[in-house]
Every structure is written in structure tokens, then in C-alpha cells.
Amino acid sequence: MAVTVQRLSMDSSWWISIGGVRLLVDPWLIGPEVDYARWFNTQWHATPPVPLDALPTWDVVLISQKYPDHLHAETLRSLDPEEVWAPGHTHAALGRILPRATLRDARREVIRRGELTVRWLASRRRIDPIYEAVVLDDGTDSIVLAPHGLVPDADHRGILAECSSCVALLAPLRRYQLPAVLGGAVAPGAQGLGPLVEAVEPRWIVSTHDEDKRGTGLVPRLARVTPFDPAAHPKFASRLYEVPDYSPRCLGG
Numbered sequence: 001m002a003v004t005v006q007r008l009s010m011d012s013s014w015w016i017s018i019g020g021v022r023l024l025v026d027p028w029l030i031g032p033e034v035d036y037a038r039w040f041n042t043q044w045h046a047t048p049p050v051p052l053d054a055l056p057t058w059d060v061v062l063i064s065q066k067y068p069d070h071l072h073a074e075t076l077r078s079l080d081p082e083e084v085w086a087p088g089h090t091h092a093a094l095g096r097i098l099p100r101a102t103l104r105d106a107r108r109e110v111i112r113r114g115e116l117t118v119r120w121l122a123s124r125r126r127i128d129p130i131y132e133a134v135v136l137d138d139g140t141d142s143i144v145l146a147p148h149g150l151v152p153d154a155d156h157r158g159i160l161a162e163c164s165s166c167v168a169l170l171a172p173l174r175r176y177q178l179p180a181v182l183g184g185a186v187a188p189g190a191q192g193l194g195p196l197v198e199a200v201e202p203r204w205i206v207s208t209h210d211e212d213k214r215g216t217g218l219v220p221r222l223a224r225v226t227p228f229d230p231a232a233h234p235k236f237a238s239r240l241y242e243v244p245d246y247s248p249r250c251l252g253g
Contacts, residue, residue: 019116
């Protein structure tokens with residue numbers, strides 16, 4: 001069965017078809033995203049996303065993180081999905097945004113739909129920032145979605161060992177660094193992805209959450225961004241699968 005991905009924004013919104021299920025992942029497609037307050041962090045896409053009326057057909061929304069550039073209230077209200085798969089700590093917010101939607105806790109249960117199995121790679125942190133990853137597995141190929149990276153522990157490695165061969169790791173390749181008090185390495189960059197790449201052994205690495213967004217507030221002023229340098233990371237560069245536009249890409253099957 002084919003595994004197909006399509007960018008919906010140049011940041012971290014995706015359409016993924018795998019195992020007979022069509023997912024909208026972290027849809028932020030209209031308006032800005034605001035963290036806590038506008039003075040703290042307000043950001044806009046530098047490149048316009050796919051318009052809502054041009055989205056490919058989809059079945060379920062998947063939310064990978066609790067932060068507003070992944071759980072984007074304005075977009076979710078406009079989409080009004082019937083079903084959302086998301087970690088339980090997001091359900092209170094999602095219930096207010098989408099009171100009619102069926103919410104499934106992808107962090108606490110292994111979700112199965114069609115040929116697709118969804119497994120969560122949960123963070124062990126209890127205070128922010130809490131960044132997690134997701135495995136989408138159709139029984140032949142898998143995709144690992146880690147929009148903020150992940151340092152895999154023994155439990156993560158055990159889950160990954162049970163999954164099908166990884167056709168693609170979707171992860172950030174640039175480093176986005178804030179002061180420690182504001183979260184430190186929001187995106188670890190290629191230099192911080194080594195352990196995850198070693199554990200996942202992906203056929204391809206696809207850049208995600210690397211958009212050079214426009215922003216105002218404290219966070220953009222303090223952020224230090226280190227672009228991905230292929231020459232410094234040749235093992236990554238040899239596996240890099242470029243998705244520079246909004247055209248669908250078939251990765252496996």
C-alpha cells in the first residue's frame with residue numbers, strides 16, 4: 001500500500017496517506033499562531049499554506065504536540081473534524097475548540113484503523129517544553145514524525161523495534177535555540193538528531209518545522225537559528241528527501 005505525503009505548509013502541517021487512512025497532521029493553515037500572549041510570541045507563515053478549500057480529502061486530524069503551531073485553534077474550528085487523535089493532555093483544549101469531535105488519546109492507546117497502527121513516543125518530561133514523536137505504521141512501512149526531534153530512551157527503542165521499516169523520518173534539520181529558561185533547544189538541528197536517526201534507521205529524512213517564519217515578540221528576538229549545513233552532516237545529506245513545494249510525494253509501497 002502506497003505511503004504518500006504532501007506539505008500543507010512549509011512548516012509542520014502535512015497530509016499523510018498511509019495504511020488506507022488519510023491524515024491531516026498539525027494543521028495550521030490560517031492566521032498567526034500565538035504562544036501565551038502576543039508580546040511573548042506571535043508568528044506567521046512566510047509562505048502561504050494550502051488554502052482550506054484546496055485540501056486533499058482527509059479522514060482524521062492528528063495533533064502531535066500541545067503548542068499552538070501544532071494545535072491551532074482557528075484552523076481546527078474551520079476544519080471542524082469529526083475525529084481527532086491527540087495526546088490526552090490536549091483533550092481539554094480540544095474539547096473547548098471542537099465540542100462535537102470524537103477525541104482519541106493516541107498517547108495512552110495504540111490506535112488501529114484499516115492497515116494503520118499509530119504508536120506514540122512519549123516524553124518523560126513533566127514540565128515544558130514537552131516534545132513528543134509519533135510512529136505511523138502500515139505493516140510494511142512506517143513514518144516517524146518528530147517535529148521537535150526526540151532523544152530516544154529504552155522504551156522508545158523497544159517500540160521502534162516492533163515497527164515496520166522506516167521509510168521516512170520527518171524532523172527539523174535546522175537548530176532553533178532559545179535561552180534555557182524559555183525552553184532551550186526548541187529544535188535540535190541535525191547535530192541533535194543523531195541518536196534518533198540511529199534508532200529509527202530511516203530510508204529518507206524529510207525536513208519539517210524548518211520554515212523561516214515571520215514573527216514578533218520576545219521569542220523571535222531571542223532565538224538563535226543555525227541552518228542545516230549538508231557539508232557538515234554528509235550522512236544526513238545522503239538520506240535527505242527534498243519536499244520543496246506542495247506536490248504529493250510517494251515514499252513507499
